[in-house]
Amino acid sequence: MAIDRNKVIEQMSKVSVEANSDGLIPAFNVLVNSFPAEFWNEFTRRMVDAVNEDIVDAVEELFVNAAHECGYHTGYGIITSKEWDAIVKPMVENTEDILHGAYAVFTAWGWGKAEIVELKPNERMVVKVDDYYESDIKDSCAGKKAPRMMAYMIRGVSGAFMDLAYGGDYDPTGESAMYTFECNQTKGIETGDSYGEFVVEKRNES
Amino acid sequence: MSLVLDKHFDNDRCRNYVNDILTVLHCHHYATLFTQLAIDARDIVNGTKILYETSEDIFSKALTDYFNKNNISDKNERLKLAQEMFSAFGLGKIEMASLDENGGLVEMPVAHIDDGWLQKWGKFNSPVNYIGAGYIAAMLSASFDKPVRTYTVEEQESKVTGAAKTVLKVSV
Numbered sequence: 001m002a003i004d005r006n007k008v009i010e011q012m013s014k015v016s017v018e019a020n021s022d023g024l025i026p027a028f029n030v031l032v033n034s035f036p037a038e039f040w041n042e043f044t045r046r047m048v049d050a051v052n053e054d055i056v057d058a059v060e061e062l063f064v065n066a067a068h069e070c071g072y073h074t075g076y077g078i079i080t081s082k083e084w085d086a087i088v089k090p091m092v093e094n095t096e097d098i099l100h101g102a103y104a105v106f107t108a109w110g111w112g113k114a115e116i117v118e119l120k121p122n123e124r125m126v127v128k129v130d131d132y133y134e135s136d137i138k139d140s141c142a143g144k145k146a147p148r149m150m151a152y153m154i155r156g157v158s159g160a161f162m163d164l165a166y167g168g169d170y171d172p173t174g175e176s177a178m179y180t181f182e183c184n185q186t187k188g189i190e191t192g193d194s195y196g197e198f199v200v201e202k203r204n205e206s
Numbered sequence: 207m208s209l210v211l212d213k214h215f216d217n218d219r220c221r222n223y224v225n226d227i228l229t230v231l232h233c234h235h236y237a238t239l240f241t242q243l244a245i246d247a248r249d250i251v252n253g254t255k256i257l258y259e260t261s262e263d264i265f266s267k268a269l270t271d272y273f274n275k276n277n278i279s280d281k282n283e284r285l286k287l288a289q290e291m292f293s294a295f296g297l298g299k300i301e302m303a304s305l306d307e308n309g310g311l312v313e314m315p316v317a318h319i320d321d322g323w324l325q326k327w328g329k330f331n332s333p334v335n336y337i338g339a340g341y342i343a344a345m346l347s348a349s350f351d352k353p354v355r356t357y358t359v360e361e362q363e364s365k366v367t368g369a370a371k372t373v374l375k376v377s378v
């Protein structure tokens with residue numbers, strides 16, 4: 001692997017993300033926001049808590065889809081940005097390097113210390129994530145433990161990263177090349193595991 | 207006094223902090239999809255109320271914490287700093303058209319949620335800026351030392367429905 005992960009994290013974490021005079025943060029071809037992490041966690045927890053048990057799965061899927069779409073468009077914005085070109089691109093030799101680089105940027109953005117631990121190109125990817133902000137959701141749960149794995153953002157973004165790598169040319173409408181992969185969470189800090197584990201595989205269309 | 211933003215990246219935990227608040231970067235796709243999720247859930251849960259109240263609660267804590275740590279007690283100064291913090295979060299721009307402790311009007315000529323929604327989907331048949339409205343409620347309660355839920359903030363006009371700017375009515 002050609003990616004110097006620590007170097008990418010160190011340099012990408014120093015990229016300045018400042019609001020302009022309109023109070024917007026246009027960067028990476030999207031409008032960026034910099035909210036307290038607790039906002040995202042708390043809305044997620046309250047929504048999941050508020051619905052009947054029989055539709056929790058459906059609500060969870062909506063959160064995953066929101067992140068998948070975000071990850072697809074913002075992920076593309078990142079890997080085509082001038083910051084990527086300056087910091088990561090010189091280390092990239094193949095598609096897999098782009099994925100490793102993307103998770104280094106993921107880490108630098110403060111989403112969690114994410115690293116690919118298994119990768120079968122265009123088939124399967126396993127990502128290990130330490131100290132992800134979504135795991136803080138446990139602090140608002142009874143007994144400091146979430147009743148279910150709730151890292152919906154990481155699930156969505158990880159599926160999107162595989163779409164970008166192997167799903168075909170980027171489609172700004174998201175209609176043709178998005179949701180070719182899906183991600184399931186198999187371990188969660190929020191439920192008592194020592195790290196989060198995420199398995200991305202081709203989406204079963206049946 | 208202008209807003210002071212102490213930003214730092216914790217190299218060990220790889221987490222971003224602004225004035226000791228853990229923050230994360232996300233995009234308008236994520237924020238507007240959360241909003242759409244809240245709207246679409248109307249038949250099963252009051253998602254927009256949850257979104258508004260979550261925004262009010264979280265931003266109220268952020269503002270109150272800032273005012274306390276920096277010993278800021280002047281109400282007008284608090285409002286001005288809250289206005290600046292709105293922009294620092296990337297939420298857009300607030301103009302306080304006519305606002306005091308009893309309520310009034312707030313305008314958003316630019317808003318992350320509204321402009322992001324328009325960029326992503328175009329116009330919609332109802333206002334969508336529940337996150338921004340929650341922030342305004344937080345701004346008022348934190349500035350005037352009131353508990354959350356003291357103020358009610360509703361969009362009177364919305365860029366998303368075709369208005370030139372978003373206008374929010376604040377009442378007690």
